[in-house]
Amino acid sequence: MLARTAAVVGQVVMRAWLLLAAALAIGAGWTAWRMLRAARRQRIRAKMVARLRYTxxxxxxxxxxxxxxxxxxxxxxxxxxxxxxxxxxxxxxxxxxxxxxxxxxxxxxxxxxxxxxxxxxxxxxxxxxxxxxxxxxxxxxxxxxxxxxxxxxxxxxxxxxxxxxxxxxxxxxxxxxxxxxxxxxxxxxxxxxxxxxxxxxxx
Known part of the structure; x- marks a missing residue:
């Protein structure tokens, strides 16, 4: 009985760790995507500014x-x-x-x-x-x-x-x-x- 309980608890803990790891991975991916998007916007803006300037x-x-x-x-x-x-x-x-x-x-x-x-x-x-x-x-x-x-x-x-x-x-x-x-x-x-x-x- 104790062994079965320990096994169930172990599975729950493992699933919790997997969910946490997945959440962290998603968060890191979201942050990286936003940084890439911001960098892309900066490049696009730099090109637009270079094309359109008036003295x-x-x-x-x-x-x-x-x-x-x-x-x-x-x-x-x-x-x-x-x-x-x-x-x-x-x-x-x-x-x-x-x-x-x-x-x-x-x-x-x-x-x-x-x-x-x-x-x-x-x-x-x-x-x-x-x-x-x-x-x-x-x-x-x-x-x-x-x-x-x-x-x-x-x-x-x-x-x-x-x-x-x-x-x-x-x-x-x-x-x-x-x-x-x-x-x-x-x-x-x-x-x-x-x-x-x-x-x-x-x-």
Whole structure:
């Protein structure tokens, strides 16, 4: 009787060890797969960045519409689903982009050939339409010119992101992804369920 009990216990212990070993092997395999996938993404991104870079001189030489398409392409390079929508009556949206980690983004493009400065008025307009009209989680003003100090300060107080000439060079020429450049937070499952972000809603 004792021998039979010992044999049963031994089989149970052996099965437990086998299950544990299998679980560890699966865990190690999952980790290795994720590392390989991350490395593959990095290689793909490096190739995409190498293929798509704009110098500031190239961006300066574009017209307004070409500039909007260039911003769209840069967002696509960064992994967003993006489209150019700028036209008369666009209500502050020249490019709209979507990403499962960062939500919906509306981009207002301000192209200049005379090194113009963008003031606070553009920030006010973008704040007023980004959330209510375009249901955006993030609003970004992008210019190849400069942005006034007051406009930058107002934007930072009201969650309107900005990309001036310096940041544009980091994004377009050096290849820094826009979400990293702006330090955008990744959206959680909880706030993905919300209808819209605080941009333009007054929350």
């Amino acid at each position: 500031l001189d190239e961006l300066d030489a574009m017209d307004d519409r070409q500039f909007e398409f260039a911003l769209r392409d840069l967002l696509i390079r960064d992994g967003f689903h993006a489209r150019q929508v700028g036209q008369k009556g666009d209500q502050g949206a020249d490019v709209i982009a979507q990403d499962r980690h960062y939500g919906r983004m509306v981009v207002q493009a301000k192209h200049t050939t005379v090194a113009a400065r963008v003031g606070s008025r553009v920030m006010y307009e973008l704040k007023g339409t980004a959330g209510p009209v375009h249901q955006a989680h993030t609003a970004v003003l992008v210019t190849n010119g400069t942005i006034t100090r007051d406009a930058k300060a107002w934007g930072e107080r009201h969650d309107i992101h900005w990309v001036d000439r310096t940041r544009l060079g980091q994004w377009a020429t050096e290849g820094t992804p826009l979400h990293q450049l702006l330090r955008l937070p990744r959206r959680t499952r909880r706030n993905r369920r919300t209808a819209s972000c605080a941009v333009g809603t007054g929350r």
